[in-house]
Amino acid sequence: MTNHDPLEAYLARLLSALNGMTVSERADIVEEIRAHVLERAETSALTITETLERLGPADELARDYCRGALIRKASTRFSPWLILRAAYAWAKTGSQGFGVFLAALLGYSLGGGFVLVALIKPIFPAETGLWMGDGFFNLGFRTTLPPGRELLGIWLIPVCLVLGGLILALTTLAMRSLMAKFRQLKSAALSVREART
């Protein structure tokens, strides 16, 4: 009698490791792997355990699925969090990806910073602003007021919102475009693990 327990343990591990995918995508993947293992074991001299070993660790298999999925999703969505996660995955593949990740981090930090300044201006109107003096420039929140004149007053809110929104949008569009290009050029390298010899 065939022992299915190692298979069920493997599939449960795979299911839990398939992050960032829909329930139906995960179920579909698990069913395909189950069918593969059962048919391989029944039509060859391999046991279930040996077949599972040939598939590789469940976590590694899930990572191969998710890595491709993450880049693919990031190239079509507008979520900065998703784009940053995909850029981080890209960064792990080489210096080019690392540069893209840094650019994404910088763009989102800068854009987010402008938006944050706009949001805190109504709460701390005196401490938040754009000050300019003799050789002095400061934008943001200060507990001790800097020398020089505050330039924008309440106009700081729309200016920062527009600038922040623009930087966030441009960063997102640039990252989406880079990821779509990366997916076309390097998709094979992203979604496969080291071929075993």
Next chain:
Amino acid sequence: MAANNGQNDGVENWEAQLRKGCLEMAVLAALAPGKSYGLEIIRTLEMHSKLVLSEGTIYPILNRLRQDSLVDAVWVESDSGHPRKYYSLTRKGRERAAQMAESWMEFAQGLSSLMEPLLSKKRGARA
């Protein structure tokens, strides 16, 4: 001895990278004659090429090809008692496979003429 091992490691890594780069093309080529399922594709690749695959490698590639609309997938009940997920090339996938085949043949022919003298020398040394 250690230097020789290092040299072998270098060749093995290079071969692994070469295989990785060829996998997508090989999977599309395996689907060119008609629909097929994961295990059958693996067997086809084992039979017709020296791409020794980790069996788990093929499924994420198939999943990505489907997401890129290069292949279609459909579950079919089989006589074996387990349903099989059959993949077939879409029109876009067929075009991509043809482009890849053309590029590959040009690439391989160009490199072969460059590599031939190396192999002749090796054969001469053996003789």
